Amino acid sequence: MKFLKIIVSIAIMLTLNSCDNLFEFSVYEADVQTAQKNTTAKNLKLLESVQVDSQDFKFAFITDVHYFYNNLKIVVDDINKRQDVLFVIFGGDIADQALLKEYEIFYDIMQTLKKPYFTVIGNHDYNANGSAIYREMFGDYNYSFVFNNNKFVLFDDIVLESKKVPDFDWLSLALSDNEQFDQVFSFAHIPTISNDITPEMQETYKSLMVENNVSLSVHGHTHSYSYEEGVVSYLVIPALKDPEYGIITVENKTFNIELIEL
């Protein structure tokens, strides 16, 4: 009877604690809770209220959580301590199998971040019903915003999983007003050094960066650090397998990068 008591108490505990997932029907469900929808739009709203009193500011770049949840939490806590980091960009692979449960775990940890954050979609995020979950939970795959007269362009360059060609026309248009801004920063999950996009796509992406005076293009996906300085610089931040992330300091017409290893 002891076993039964344990089971019954677990059941009662479940009922009292979390009515949201009292019953679960399939790992493939894409039924995003209403409170967790339109996260990108909500964060853009939050960003409007972020005060900045000089031209210089910092933002952080985290990427590839997969299932390294403890490391995500360590990084989030560290960013919370840094008053000068104003917002965070997450470089994709929010999930590992693209299950709703994984998206929810990510969402819950990011709720503890006391700054606005913006995501790009990763290849893992597209699997199963992941693309539908991403759209509901975050929003558009391609979007851009302006902060302190700098433009930030977030681009979906997933090919194999999405079975489509990246929307370079959108990217070209999003970058076309670059002359109005101090600097332009571009973000996409797969870097141009990865063969998971074709050599033609790599070239198209790079030429768009050069033509539109992009200062820095930031990526994840390869799980290792890489930095290539040039007319357009290319930065790849490692996965959260270890608690690591990047801080980019924007200074007038230039920038500095720093890899934080906790």
Next chain:
Amino acid sequence: MKIKNIFIAFIVLLLTTNFYAQEANLNKDKSWYVPDYVKAQFAGNIGVISVGAGYQLFNKVLYTELLYGFVPKSVSEADEIHLITIKNTFPIYRKKIGENLTLTPIAGFATTLDIGTTTFTSLPNRFPDGYYIPNAFHFTLYGGAMLHKDFVNSKALKGADFYFEVGTVESYLWYAITSSEVKFKDVFSLSVGVNVYL
């Protein structure tokens, strides 16, 4: 079409089970392939509703079942989900709590195959070798309790099991064990079901 065929196969299985079982009742013995019971379950990561048939094996040490589960679009918020499950339940002990009434703590595991277009059992050609592990299979683990009632006066039905289970999926459990950010209450959920002996 594939899904429709599987669904039809299940309906046929259920109907023949009924037919054979009724015959078996009269003859007091039945062929080895005729299931001992038919069942329906609500939730438990194997469909909103799953239906199927089962066998009591090895002198009722193992209840093994084949189930078809379904999640409609309105619940999944994506395509309809179709799941084939093999479920293995072990009764831990049996306690008689009344006349024709037995209470049994149960534990078990199930293997679920998604038969849809968004998952794969072998990696599609467009990916390099070993890029992803197959994502159409999942395993659920559960524990719970089952109440068995014998219907002594009924000619049509021999008895029924009513059960509830608290369970989780292998990946969820792994995340809860390896990460302090994932709580056990976030990964366990409830299911209820009934087995009907014919």
